[in-house]
Amino acid sequence: SYELAQPPSVSVPxxxxxxxxxxxxxLGDKYACWYQQKPGQSPVLVIYKDSKRxxxxxxxxxxxxxxNTATLTISGTQAMDEADYYCQAWDSNNVVxxxxxxxxxx
Amino acid sequence: QLQLQESGPGLVKPSETLSLxxxxxGGSISSSSYYWGWIRQPPGKGLEWIGSVYYSGKxxxxxxxxxxxxxxxxxxxxxxxxxxxxxxxxxxxVYYCARQDYSTSGSNYFDYWGQGxxxxxxx
Numbered sequence: 001s002y003e004l005a006q007p008p009s010v011s012v013p014x015x016x017x018x019x020x021x022x023x024x025x026x027l028g029d030k031y032a033c034w035y036q037q038k039p040g041q042s043p044v045l046v047i048y049k050d051s052k053r054x055x056x057x058x059x060x061x062x063x064x065x066x067x068n069t070a071t072l073t074i075s076g077t078q079a080m081d082e083a084d085y086y087c088q089a090w091d092s093n094n095v096v097x098x099x100x101x102x103x104x105x106x
Numbered sequence: 107q108l109q110l111q112e113s114g115p116g117l118v119k120p121s122e123t124l125s126l127x128x129x130x131x132g133g134s135i136s137s138s139s140y141y142w143g144w145i146r147q148p149p150g151k152g153l154e155w156i157g158s159v160y161y162s163g164k165x166x167x168x169x170x171x172x173x174x175x176x177x178x179x180x181x182x183x184x185x186x187x188x189x190x191x192x193x194x195x196x197x198x199x200v201y202y203c204a205r206q207d208y209s210t211s212g213s214n215y216f217d218y219w220g221q222g223x224x225x226x227x228x229x
Contacts, residue, residue, distance in 0.1 A: 042219040049215075090213075096155070
């Protein structure tokens with residue numbers, strides 16, 4: 001079965017740029033999306049189709065996908081961005097989630 | 107604004123069947139571009155896709171759960187439902203329903219989510 005791997009945690013100082021990778025075999029041949037989840041809340045879609053932002057998502061969120069890695073980048077990270085982030089792809093009629101990355105803004 | 111709301115028992119005994127319903131409001135479950143999915147999250151852990159259903163009744167299931175899962179749709183009530191049989195403590199989780207934007211090009215993502223409901227499996 002298809003698998004997506006993410007680092008368990010990443011930290012970034014406020015105002016800096018952070019990138020969260022998501023790796024899977026030939027992931028660049030598929031579409032990736034990203035969700036943000038804050039404690040006690042439902043996930044929120046922040047990137048879809050590799051790099052598109054839904055309405056209402058700040059421009060500081062961006063995405064890319066090539067080779068075996070999709071990347072979520074947050075520019076000018078704010079304290080409110082501290083959350084868990086999950087990548088997701090679709091393979092053989094199955095939805096696959098990465099294990100999640102806890103982003104700490106310190 | 108589309109809204110999804112999960113409902114069902116919060117406590118299920120081991121070996122019994124978990125049943126949840128998701129009610130969709132603010133839009134039609136019969137929209138042609140969307141599947142409707144169930145995702146769960148054990149306490150302190152990550153997201154796990156359970157399965158999805160199209161308004162026609164066509165389903166896709168997570169292979170690891172397929173033998174125990176049934177997802178159905180009731181277009182007249184704008185609802186879809188999940189049943190998970192033979193539950194154990196490992197099935198304790200927050201269960202979310204969500205709208206899945208579906209494309210045969212491979213772009214599939216969940217753009218609207220319910221608030222989630224905690225289901226505990228315990229005697």
